Amino acid sequence: MTDDVDALRVEDLSISYGTAPPSVSGVSLRVRKGEIVGVIGESGSGKSSIALAMMGLLPDSARVTAGRMTVAGAEMQDATERDWEQVRGVKASMVFQEPMAALNPCMRIGAQIAEVLQIHGKTDKRRARARALEILQLVQMPDAEKRLSYYPHQLSGGQRQRVVIAIAVAAGPDLLVADEPTTALDVTVQAQILELIKSLRDETGMGVLFISHDLGVIGQLCERVAVMYRGRVVESGSARRVLEDPRHPYTRALLESIPRPSVPVRSPLAVIPALNDFTEAPAELEEAS
Known part of the structure; x- marks a missing residue:
């Protein structure tokens, strides 16, 4: 495991397919060694595309550009498949959501x-x-x-x-990318896997990029979080601050849509409004120090 480098540093990442608008645009993320950073958002927000891009696993039809993409000290923004073969499994590894x-x-x-x-x-x-x-x-x-x-x-x-x-x-590896690794598991086993990831982080010092749609999991596991909406990071910062004091309307809507036991049984569930309702600029993003 290499020392004195970030596990992951990516700046201005964009992913597009053919002539369609980018599915991911202008995303910047940093994962320090020994840190667990969460990426959260609804299905289709671009979370898994980012995870696959960090491992060089997107299909050939994908066009990936970045001002900077560093994985455990290796510059990967213009990497060939041969370059990725020197990184995957050694400097960076991935855990998928369906183990079978x-x-x-x-x-x-x-x-x-x-x-x-x-x-x-x-x-x-x-x-x-x-x-x-x-x-x-x-x-x-x-x-x-x-x-x-x-x-x-x-x-x-x-x-x-x-x-x-x-x-x-x-x-x-210096970096573990975990793409919704607890989705197919029951609650008890899910808690065990989350504790395992924490203990492995503590024992090995690796950085973890944790992809999830579950705010509870993110709050339990991650030090920092980035909120994805329509291919962009709309808010980021410490997990505690983002979950307790959200500054972007999409983050607030995401939190409000969680069912709560305190709500009367017959009350209508809160839902996230139509996509066009979130038109304001991203909340001010907090850069990791």
Whole structure:
């Protein structure tokens, strides 16, 4: 893991497809080492596109431009696929929201973790299984040694997500990009995965870019947050300030749309107004010091 550099720094990021208007425009984000930064917004706001762009995983049809894009000290704004291959899995890794789709159903868990270690030169074939066990224990997998020989379908959803996280952190990345990693999990398992991400951050010092549509999760996990609306960051700052004192009307609408137990049962739910209702400029953005 490299020292004295940001895990992620991107300035003026735009993503477009063909002649259509940009799906992401003018986005700037910073994730320091040891920091968890959340990106939140409704579906279609551009969150996952940003996550994929930070890993060089957007399709060839996407046009990505940025004034600056630095991943763990590597300048990536004009990177080729070969350049990204030197970064993915080593300096930056990604956790997807559906673990079953991210794992090879025909390979045992231990072999999938060991494969990552060998590909990135972190260990030889002889030591790979032992190191895979250590990493599975790091992500707090129950009965880890036994589960090395399991296939993905033999694990629960929460256990599969632990395996995906184990693969992501195996090579000691500076940046972990987590794209809604708790969406498919029940509330109890979701809390366990969030605590796991926190503990891994504390133990390894990696930075985390956490993508979510869940304000509760963001408030529980993140130090800072950026609010996305129609491909732009409309508000950012400390998670506590943004969630307790929102300054942009979209952020306020997002918070007001959360159902509350104190509201009478038959009261109408608050909804976010039509897209055209948010026309004012972004709230003043807080830059990380």
